[in-house]
Amino acid sequence: MEPVRHDAMRARNLELVLGEIGRGGPLTRAALAELTGLTKSTVSTLVGSLLDAGFLAETAAVRAGERGRPGVEVSLSGGRIAALGLEANVDYLAACVLDLTGTVRRSVRVERDNRGVPAETVLEAVRELASSELAEARELGLTVTGAVLAVSGPVRDGVVLSAPNLGWRNVPVELDLPVPVSVDNEASLGALGELWFGAGAADFLYVSGEIGIGAGLVVDSRLFRGTGGELGHVLVSPSGPPCRCGAVGCLETYAGQEAMLTAAGVSTVDALSAALSTGDDAPLSAVKAAGEALGLALASAVNLVDVDRVVLGGVFGPLFPWLAPAAEAVLRARLTGLRGSVPVLNPSALGDSAATLGAAGRTIHQVLADPGPFLVR
Amino acid sequence: MEPVRHDAMRARNLELVLGEIGRGGPLTRAALAELTGLTKSTVSTLVGSLLDAGFLAETAAVRAGERGRPGVEVSLSGGRIAALGLEANVDYLAACVLDLTGTVRRSVRVERDNRGVPAETVLEAVRELASSELAEARELGLTVTGAVLAVSGPVRDGVVLSAPNLGWRNVPVELDLPVPVSVDNEASLGALGELWFGAGAADFLYVSGEIGIGAGLVVDSRLFRGTGGELGHVLVSPSGPPCRCGAVGCLETYAGQEAMLTAAGVSTVDALSAALSTGDDAPLSAVKAAGEALGLALASAVNLVDVDRVVLGGVFGPLFPWLAPAAEAVLRARLTGLRGSVPVLNPSALGDSAATLGAAGRTIHQVLADPGPFLVR
DNA sequence: TTCATTTAGTTCACGATGTAGACTAAATAC
């Protein structure tokens, strides 16, 4: 724990003000005082600093109300600070630039087959993409304060422990860029993306289906750290098929991308979607089986962490209409007796861009949570 | 979020000082300044307030070191403030009084068969026990600042949703006592008990075996709120026996108290322990099977939350020597491929008193985290 | 039109709190 000095006090009150504006849109100083519990004087000085720093702008619009002097609304200003989100996946690289208001200022997706490509080569391509996006952002007058790279698989201390999609194992990520760069798990970042920009709620579980199946847990509007997130290796049946992890009957062996494609007799997710739409039999029952297995694993997960919403992303997004009913039926069967209600299943609202948006959003939220370093003094 | 004023700043720094002393035993003001990062002057005034309030005492012992004026060590003083922990279980009621130092000042256990007894009757007995303990504490010169009651089963907003041991459903808990009373889940409080006084680590999962099987998760030395904690209803086999929750193949149907006793052909946990010691066959294989099922459920749990220690409490405590090897073997089989290491299994260090200690400890920790209201001004 | 009323925002004296460094206290070492 850190000692609290005057500057920490101020930092926290700045965060409070920015938080209210970020949540509730444009607000007058008077409304901010009301919402935060701070006095009008304090709010005035805080808003003053934030205006000077370019974090806020006075939306010229004055409120026309009943009686009394109209207030001047201030809102987040996207003109100065921005963040870079990056993603490396099997068949594409993606980047996006978000400004302080959460507006997507740039969004790029480069198709690129990364199968069997050495990690360094992929990372160099990521670096180049990032570098060009930084230049573009500079062109727009934006100062990018940080970049976060999403990779599908467990990450610890800047090292990708494994990324089954990409075939990586123990790959340290150090990109030579003029801004601080960090790496994180795609499911965690996807969860944040859905929380801030998509189908998230205050508490939910985000599930990302790829070759592996990851999960990111949001509790009380914050990402739960220390989550293993290995939903793919939750038990579905003790007598199930062997998994590449060495165990048997893991969810991944039923609902992993490869298991579904094999069972459906197709070779790509697009082909699977197409086959489902035309109503072929093998694909339908393959995805239904995957949905049932997913339901079993989710029921276990929900017994442990108690969320009332589950957002399905990754390849589960496009398959949602066929996958979700089966999963939901299993959830209902296993959970109604115990908790009355069953968590709602939602498809990802952001699709492939959930992780990239979450990655950029994380930096934005860090800046909003501690604007101190960026204030002029 | 709350606005931060000067008093909040001070409150947090007081917490910081108390935290260091609570963690590291007696410390001089100079050492505190070093540890907290506050200046010597600030530490002096903070320690001064805490001495005045009776939270700290100058342990007359001065440090004899090398050169220089010896420091005066201050340590937590148990003389003034205390907390009451309560537990209602099937065949006993328990209470304990803890002082600020975490010392058990009183500990009572009343054998009492609560099977089939109406909830109000049991709660009235709890109230009487609590009331007499409050009187005893007053006798010791202690001011009890709060009481917490542990009940085995899910609790929400002061209502026990279900307590399979006691046969309760939707029982609101309102004890007429001169101190604030709250109720909480036995597994959560047991986890806190083990964290503060027993076998806990910074991150671990506490598992409480009773008729139901609950779990409390500690991450970063804090109880993870929003945990469903229903480890007993995590899936072990999709083709397993039906569970009272309406699902099939739940852990409880393999490793719940009733399942184990039935399979072992005995009627009490004590009898089971005795039979295990004498090496009877049916009990040994019954507990081994329970251990294997527990291992499967724990593997799923660890995939989701990633702890490196699991503490087994409740009836699992006395059964540990026979239960744990089977569970550990399963954990190893399912987890080594993925994470290299396997979480360590430990028996509860506190046995039946984990929950009561955790209940009292929670109030103590609340006071230590915000001593403000108790300071003389 | 004019003035009372109402609401927004600013200003300023004040109090609470932490800081930095000077100062006092109490030990050891030479």
Place this chain on the structure above:
DNA sequence: GTATTTAGTCTACATCGTGAACTAAATGAA
């Protein structure tokens, strides 16, 4: 005995939120 070293206190000062007085800018009623 005196220098050195470390602990703890004291004091001037800066930071920051508060609260009340004050200014600003609107509406509504006379």
